[in-house]
Amino acid sequence: MKKSIKTIDLVREFQVKAGKGKESRIIRALDGVNLEVEEGELFGLLGPNGAGKTTLIKILVTLLYPTSGQAFVDGLDVTRDVLPIRQRINMVSGGEYSGYGILTVKETLWMFSQFYGIPYRVAFERINELLEVVGLKSEANTRVSRLSTGMRQKMNFCRGFVTDPKILFLDEPTLGLDVEAARDIRAYVKTWMDKHPERTILLTTHYMAEADELCDRVAIIDHGKILACDTPQALKKKVSGGSIMEISLGVLDDFTWLKGKPGVKGLTSSPSIEKNRTTLKLVLESEEFVPGMISELNQRQIPILGMQSVEPTLEDVFLTLVGRGLSDENSSSA
Numbered sequence: 001m002k003k004s005i006k007t008i009d010l011v012r013e014f015q016v017k018a019g020k021g022k023e024s025r026i027i028r029a030l031d032g033v034n035l036e037v038e039e040g041e042l043f044g045l046l047g048p049n050g051a052g053k054t055t056l057i058k059i060l061v062t063l064l065y066p067t068s069g070q071a072f073v074d075g076l077d078v079t080r081d082v083l084p085i086r087q088r089i090n091m092v093s094g095g096e097y098s099g100y101g102i103l104t105v106k107e108t109l110w111m112f113s114q115f116y117g118i119p120y121r122v123a124f125e126r127i128n129e130l131l132e133v134v135g136l137k138s139e140a141n142t143r144v145s146r147l148s149t150g151m152r153q154k155m156n157f158c159r160g161f162v163t164d165p166k167i168l169f170l171d172e173p174t175l176g177l178d179v180e181a182a183r184d185i186r187a188y189v190k191t192w193m194d195k196h197p198e199r200t201i202l203l204t205t206h207y208m209a210e211a212d213e214l215c216d217r218v219a220i221i222d223h224g225k226i227l228a229c230d231t232p233q234a235l236k237k238k239v240s241g242g243s244i245m246e247i248s249l250g251v252l253d254d255f256t257w258l259k260g261k262p263g264v265k266g267l268t269s270s271p272s273i274e275k276n277r278t279t280l281k282l283v284l285e286s287e288e289f290v291p292g293m294i295s296e297l298n299q300r301q302i303p304i305l306g307m308q309s310v311e312p313t314l315e316d317v318f319l320t321l322v323g324r325g326l327s328d329e330n331s332s333s334a
């Protein structure tokens, strides 16, 4: 199989100044990444904020040099073959502000299509189709400066597809979009891949459901390292040896102390102020540890409102590998 993307021991460091008079410090955003994406794959990079996803994408799209290691896109070296790589790819980042405010949505998409030499008629057909998909047809003649953040994001999504790239990089394409728009975008990504089996997409996300729903294979990344890489099914199967419990507790409290208890592989706690309760998700080594957990909570007189065993999700895969949740607040600094 032909490799669309390949990285070898890829490292990227940033030097950050801690402040006046203070010594600068090195952040290792990518810490030896080895990745292979086959032609035709819809490949997901799943990790919390700060994991290194955008840094990896920026290197692959030739916007950033690696500190060491190698990266290839369509067999071409990102440090040497900049132009031929750029001709083959496109990229969409959630939250970016590309385009010129004085142009309309249609003009912007048209302009980008012409940068890539897309024939007149083809470009117009694609633009119309894409605007329909993301529900932006009514804004086709609106100036970009007048668009809301969500609308801009939808326009950028269209910009990524309008050039019909061989390899497409989608960096958090549904970030901040409402549920329906995100669903339409995901559906389009899937259809596009079905229609063009020789295309490749590398998508990053910190929404586990998105990776699970869309991707043929997923790499889980944290602190610049790939922790696991497989199909969503296979990843979930790996954690199903243990036991995943969801426990609802009638208090609002911090339950991080449970992390040190025997058998606990991972824990997230989600407090709900309205309901005055905390829901714990516990990944245990096996079911044998459940009674011990209950007596711990009973001893502390914490009311248990409900408890159930749940099927593993990709979030649980992450929880098992890292010990904390994908969307936990301290995820990037922990």
Ligand SMILES: Nc1ncnc2c1ncn2[C@@H]1O[C@H](COP(=O)(O)OP(=O)(O)O)[C@@H](O)[C@H]1O
Residues within 6 Å of the ligand: 014, 015, 016, 027, 028, 029, 047, 048, 049, 050, 051, 052, 053, 054, 055, 056
């Ligand atoms: N230009 C930069 N200068 C300094 N640090 C950076 C820069 N870009 C990224 N980083 C740091 O590198 C790490 C990875 O960031 P990023 O690749 O943006 O993660 P993600 O996209 O997964 O949220 C973070 O710790 C971030 O603060």
Ligand SMILES: [Mg+2]
Residues within 6 Å of the ligand: 053, 054, 055, 171, 172
């Ligand atoms: Mg990012």
